[in-house]
Amino acid sequence: MAPQVFRTQSLIVHSHHALSLLCAILVFLSSNTMVFTSAQASNRSESDRQALLCFKSGISVDPLSALESWRNDSLDFCSWSGVFCSIALPVRVVVIQIRSARLTGTLSRCIAGLSSLEQMDLGYNGLSGSVPEEIGELGSLRTLDLAGNKFAGNIPLSLGASASLSYVNLADNSLSGVIPHSLSNSSSLSVIMLSWNNLSGVIPANLLMSSKLSYVDLQWNALSGAIPHFQKMDALKYLCLEGNLLSGNIPASLGNVSSLRSLMLGQNMLSGNIPAEIDNLVSLTELDMGQNMLSGQIPLTVWNLSNLFVLKLSMNRLSGKIPSTVSNLAQLGMFYLDDNELSGNIPANIGKFKRLLMLNLSVNRLDGFIPRELFSIPTLSLGLDLSNNNLTGRIPQEVGNLINLGLLNVSNNKLIGGLPFELGWCVQLLSLQMENNMLSGQIPQSLSALKVMQQIDLSENNLTGQVSQFFGNFSSLNYINISYNKFDGPVPTGGIFGNSTAVFLQGNTGLCETAAAIFGLPICPATSATKRKINAPLLLIITALITIASVIFVVVTIMKGPRTQPPEDFKETMKRVSYGDILKATNWFSLVNRISLSHTASVYIGRFESETDLVAIKVFHLSKQGSRTSFSTECEVLKNTRHRNLVQAITLCSTIDFEGDEFKAIAYEFMANGSLDMWIHPRVHGGSPRRLLSLGQRIRIAADVASALDYMHNHLTPPLIHCDLKPGNVLLDYDMTSRIGDFGSAQFLSSGIGGPAGLVGVGGTIGYIAPEYGMGCKISTDYDVYSFGVLLLEMLTAIRPTDALCGDALSLHKYVNLAFPDRIAEVLDPHMPSEEDQMAASERMQKYVIPLVGIGLMCTMESPNDRPGMHDVCARIVAIKEAVAL
Structure with missing residues (x-):
């Protein structure tokens, strides 16, 4: 028995040792695997850090110190400004957002090292060079926003090959070449924004056939050829192709895009008929086919688009009659059929609008x-x-x-x-x-x-x-x-x-x-019986002689040739017009066309020959002091800015008139709803406004103005100061979009553009000038912040900063502040109507009005150090606007 027991115990001992050995081996292997995995994760994170540092090395100028925290001795790159990382391990960079930081330099190819990057937003900086091909190779990238830079060259072919990219915004750059066919084959893209570039060639045949596309903006390029055909789509809501060189017919397959809400094809060379299939676009609210060469009758199906608010078919060759079914357009607000060949009667039921x-x-x-x-x-x-x-x-x-x-x-x-x-x-x-x-x-x-x-x-x-x-x-x-x-x-x-x-x-x-x-x-006689008669034949002879003499003088003057030329930058970017063109557009500077008059300029409403839209033409009084500087400043501002909330120039003219004198003028977009001043203070402008501004409209106007100032202060290099912001210089487009105008007093912060930087000169209006500038302070963005605050308070109260109510050293800021916040309702504009779907008055006051007034009070603080920057102001007002829209 003993030997048997011994053998059994021996086996048990050997088994125990074997098990221990096995456990030891497993522990050893596990430990090494963990070390290997940790090292691999660390390597990936370090790879992201090095890619970020490499990106920074391509930046030559960082005026706002946006990349100050991006240091080689900092290992925690997830805490760097504009960098956002994943939560799960290993830590990887998923978002880069450095927008409007005025960065100058190039976009390094090292960015390809960020293999987990999902969003890249570098919009509205000063980056130049080409867009790296490697961006399209980022397998996780969904959003790419490089708008508002100075990128040149071609659009990378790789962008269309990405399986994840859904949003591409390359608008407002200097890109050239063609739209790559690879974008047409993308199965993931939903938003394509390539407007305001120098793209040429045709629109790829398959670009507008993706079932996921919802927003396509290709306006103001040099695209030619025909509009591609459309397959059945239910996602595309916005399509803008205006301002190109497109020709041929509008495809009938456009009717397949039943989801469209905005269709803008104006200012091309499209011909043929408007397709009858357009009535399938039942959700359309805006249709612009103006300034083309469309012919034939307007199809009856157009009059079935019952949701249209804007219908613009101006300046074509359309014929036929306006049918009685025009009354189906029950929501129509803007109706343009001018400059066509329409005949017949105006239908009576047009009065049903x-x-x-x-x-x-x-x-x-x-x-x-x-x-x-x-x-x-x-x-x-x-x-x-x-x-x-x-x-x-x-x-x-x-x-x-x-x-x-x-x-x-x-x-x-x-x-x-x-x-x-x-x-x-x-x-x-x-x-x-x-x-x-x-x-x-x-x-x-x-x-x-x-x-x-x-x-x-x-x-x-x-x-x-x-x-x-x-x-x-x-x-x-x-x-x-x-x-x-x-x-x-x-x-x-x-x-x-x-x-x-x-x-x-x-x-x-x-x-x-x-x-x-x-x-x-x-001279009138004492009695009617002795009235004198004008010698009509003699008057005709004298008039004829004067006319002949004038014509001879004009011909001699024209033969002298021009003495001045427009700025070189404008020669390349803007259509030139002559003094004669300006003369005709303004009906020979007719007072019936003049809409405003100042010391330095007169502004006329007019329309150039072969154009369909009205323009505002600013003619400078060159004999008046400051007018030449005003013209030069406005030209520099126009050359260096582009924003939806700034008034845009159509063209300019710098030449001599028919008497041999120097002549300068700028033609701007015409703002159909006048100035904000007209709406806030209707009595001064001859009566009540055509429509009262609701709180929602005032908030949207404030957001538009704040956005423009944010762009001027924080998106431009050097920053631009308006120096005369007031309701009279805030203009309203046909859809009440706000645009800042009149940059004659503007200054750039660095010298050499728009006059020397320094003290405020003749610019500015009493009541809107920040108090520190009366003490000799140099110009800064604080100037506009204060003016904006006054404008915001004025817009909410309908009280001017110079009104007697604010007299006796009591500023508009102090007047409003005395009632803030408990009695703020007592100082608000009593004519401000409520929105139809507005909440209860108390809730409306707490959520929207009091925060807005608070922003106005902060902006008008006496010390510039106590005022916020326009970037923060804009963000706050936009947040209020979005809350109102919910």
Whole structure:
């Protein structure tokens, strides 16, 4: 028994030793595996750190010290500014976000070392060179935003090969070449933004066939060829191809994109018919096909797009009639069919529109009577333009229903009868143009109510009687043309009739003057029986001689040649126009076209030949001190800036006029809704505004202005200071988008651009100038921050900083601060309406109003050190805007 027991125990002992040995081996292997894995993770993290340092090495200028924390002796790269890492191990870089930091340099290929990168946002810096091909090889990259830099060269082919990339924004660079076909084959892209580059060639055939695409913006390049065909898509909502060289027909397959909300094809060379299949775009709210060569009739299917707010088909070759089904466009706000070949009558049921702000049917072949129903549109406020047609009959008395109408133009038709008595009910009318018709009778006394009128043209009609004395009482009137009628009797002597250059009376042989003959008319006799008559034949002979002499002088002057040229940068980027072009666009600098006047310049509304859009033309008074500096500054600002909330220039003119004198002008986009000042202070501008600004609109305007200032201060190198920010320099587009204008006083922080940096000169307006500049402080971004704060408080209270309410050393800041926050409702604009779906007043006050007022008070702190920067201000207001929109 003993030996057996011994053998059993021996086996147990040997088994125990074997098990121990096995455990030891497993522990050893496990330990080595952990060491290996840890080392591998560490290597990957270090690889990311080195890639970031390599990226930094390509940056030559970092004025805001955005990369200050990116140091070689710092191992914790996840704490570096603009770097975001994953939570899971191993730690990897997943996001780089260094936006608007004014970085200068190149984008290093080392970025390819960040193999886990998901988002890269380097938008609105000053990076140059090419976009590295290696970016498309980042297997996890979903978002790429390099907009607003100076990248040149081609778009990397690799971007289309990425299986993860869904968002690509390369807008506002200097990229050239073609759109790579690889982008067409991408199965992941949903947003493509390539606008404002120098891309050429055709749009790849498959680019617009991806089922995932939702947003495509290719505007303002040099793309040519045809628009590709579309397959059935249900994701694409925004397609903008305007401002290119596209030709050929609009494909019928466009009807496959039923999800489209905005379709902009304007300013190309498209021809052929508008496809009938367009009625499949049932969600469309904006359709712009203006300024092309489209022909044929407008398909009936267009009138089925019941959600349209903007319909722009101007300046084409469209023919046929406007059908009665036009009334289906119940949501229409902006309606442009001008400069076509449309014929027939204006349909009566066009009066069913309930949201229409602007109607332009000018320069067509329309005939028949003006329908009475047209004057029953309650919202028609921006303008009604029926000029240059073949309309007949009388002006309906229902015109008096348009009490908010700003512009009425029925000139160059065949209208008869007298001016309606009811026209005097249009008390908001600023411009009345009825020239070149067959109107007769006397001017009704009711027109004396049109006290805000600025421009009147009744020339070339058969109007009789005396010139109404009340025209001399219109304080805003700056142009009146009643020439070539049959008026008689004395010319009024008050108001505008004291300025012979603003009044046109020729061709009325019965007129006379009661005082000094400033118009060259006979002095009125003591009695009507001894009235003197003008020697009409002699007048015609003298006029002809003067005309011949003027023509000879102009020809001689033109032969002298120009003496000045536009800045070189503008030669390359902007279309040149001549003095004659400016002359024609402004109707020979007609006062009827002048919309504002300052010491250094006059601004006219006009339209260039072969163009469809109105422009604002700023003509500089070169004989006045400061005007040349103002012109140079505005040119420099325009050359160095581009932002949706800054007024954009169309073109400029720097030449000599027909008298051999130097001439300078800049043409800007025309802002249909005027200035913010007109909306906040309507009484100063002749009455109540056409629409009241709601809180939501004021917030959106504030966000737009803040965004523009953030761009000027933080996205430009060197920073740009406006130096005269006020409601009068904030302009509103047709959709109430805000744009800052008038950069004549602006300064860049470094010398050499826009005049020397330093003390504020003549720029600025009392009430908006930061207090430290009265003590000799140098210009800084704090100047605009203070002005913005005043503007924000003014917009919310409708109180000017110079109002008596803020007098006796009590600034607008102090006035509002006394009521903040508990009694803030007492100082708010009493005319500010609530949004239709707004919350209760107390909740609205706490969530939106008080925070906005708080921002305004912070911006207007007396010490510049206590004011926030525009980047923070913009972020706060945008957050409020987004909360209101929820």
